[in-house]
Amino acid sequence: MRVRGYSCRHFEFESWSNMRTQNSSAAPKRSFHLVKKELKGQLPRVTLLVVLASVGAGVGLIQPLLFKSLLDNAIPAADLRQIVLLLAGMVVVPVLSAGLHSANHYLRSYIGEGVSQRLRQELFDHLLHVRFADLEQFKVGEHIHRLTSACGKIGEVYVSEHLLPFVMNAILLAGTLAAMAALNWRLCLLALLAFPLSYLLTRKTRGYAQGLYREFSKVLEDGKSYLHEVFPGLRTIRVFNAETHEKMRWHRWIDRHWRVKAKVHTFHELIRTVMPEFINYTAAGLIYGYGAFEIINGRMTVGGLVAFVAYLPRSYSVLQALLGTHVNLQEARVNAEMVDALFDLSKEPSGETLLPSTQMAGAALTFQNVSFDYGRGDFGVQDLTFHVASGEFIGVVGPSGGGKSTIFDLILGFYAPQSGMIAIDGVNLRELSLATVRSQIGFVSQDTFLWNDSIGKNILYPDRGDDTDRSRQAAQEAQIDEFIMALPDDYETVVGEQGMTLSGGERQRIAIARALLQNPRLLLLDEATSALDALTEQRVRTAIDKARVGRTTIVVAHRLITVLQADRIMVIDKGQIIEMGNLQELLARRGFFYDLYQAQSLDLPQSVL
Ligand SMILES: Nc1ncnc2c1ncn2[C@@H]1O[C@H](COP(=O)(O)OP(=O)(O)O)[C@@H](O)[C@H]1O
Ligand SMILES: [Mg+2]
Structure with missing residues (x-):
């Protein structure tokens, strides 16, 4: 996109201090609100998922009980028929579990993807209307990253892999713990010890995880921003023989990405695999030891202990999943913060008043004491006052950087003046609907x-x-x-x-x-003939002369010849009108315009000589 100012921010890999995603503890409201809205919309599917998860949890609980019956009843009674039935059950149950698991997984992904799509759609709609002053705070690569990856992560990581599994795991855990408590409540208490330990682990690592994901996202955004700049800039890179320079910049990015990615992987492994396994093995040892003691004391059968131990991986896989979702939550949260930073940008202010298109052939335009700067402290335009009558042809000239394009930016409502008033057909631009204003401007x-x-x-x-x-x-x-x-x-x-x-x-x-x-009723041409050769320029000038009939026309021109036919010419420098009048008047002043006229080797009209 090449709207003035937008997309121009220079890319810097090392801009670490420049992170606009804060270490805030407040939840990223907008994204999470949209997540809720989408989940509500998908309530039938979410309900089906919970039902399937509950049935799945129930089916999963049967297997260890089959072991118990086999060891404690069927084998001691040498009941062959019962043994065959139990074995058949042991085959059917896992098949059923696998089926339920697949359905479950499909539903989760479907719902999560729905959330990502809604976020992407709403964020895109929002960005299409954000004020340029706000958009310019972000690089194009950041917009792209947030619209694609960050929104995707919220759906995939938060909804599919955190929120929905969390609900399902809670159901599974409740069932498993009930079954374990029924077998032996003392052992169950022992097994439960793992949970507060894991909770402590997640608390201690939350801050680190968020910092890590922020760093990782920043690296990804920087990479996209760089690539977005480097290919359009290839001609300049080659002309300056800067291939090695760019190669090194890209290399530095690869290196950074590599290091951060390694950290992310290590952290994932530690939280999702190493810690749960450690807790699992330690607890299993304790349970076997204490279980043996319980059997000796006659409070438990061997089959009971085997069944209990068979439940253990189930309860620990839930634990593992909960630890995993802790990691996912931090990752999703960081992404939601990034998406929210874009949702927080203000939209272009637009009034409600419609600008009638039938009023006069050309629109009338008024600037009254208009001042504006782009926020860099220097001028854009300063205290600008002029009136363009309906049907008038105005030429605008002046040194580059003087504020000519800024005048157009203000008329089009791309930026709002800090003070003063702009009016079209006598109506304050602030009150007018931007869409109707723009529909009547050819730019x-x-x-x-x-x-x-x-x-x-x-x-x-x-x-x-x-x-x-x-x-x-x-x-x-x-x-x-x-x-x-x-x-x-x-x-x-x-x-x-x-x-x-x-x-x-x-x-x-x-x-x-x-x-x-x-x-259009108002035609704005900003140096539209600057890149034309003299002959084509002449033809386009003729075209403009035809096109401006019945319209108001403002032409910013580098070459004076383009605007010599204008009713009036405005000379703009340092954001102010320094001279204004028709050709004769301006030449007679022998001021800036006169010098410019002579510098462009134009013949002076007889009247001025
Ligand atoms: N998007 C922007 N952000 C910050 N400053 C800008 C932006 N666009 C223009 N400027 C600054 O505003 C001043 C006027 O620019 P401009 O209106 O483009 O001049 P002209 O069209 O007369 O060459 C210049 O100093 C320029 O650097
Ligand atoms: Mg310009």
């Missing part, structure tokens, strides 16, 4: 943006069907039809990413055609 920006799509689609953007006649007419007006028709696929020719396969001048004329198709 060609300084750096033209084209989609990687056919020229026809680009001209008819956003989707005005297949109106070839209209797109051709607009292209003819913009002096680009001839060029397009000479291409092998004429209007079907695909222009490459950001219009890469076209020259600057060709891109500009396609953008002019696109703007004209809007049939």
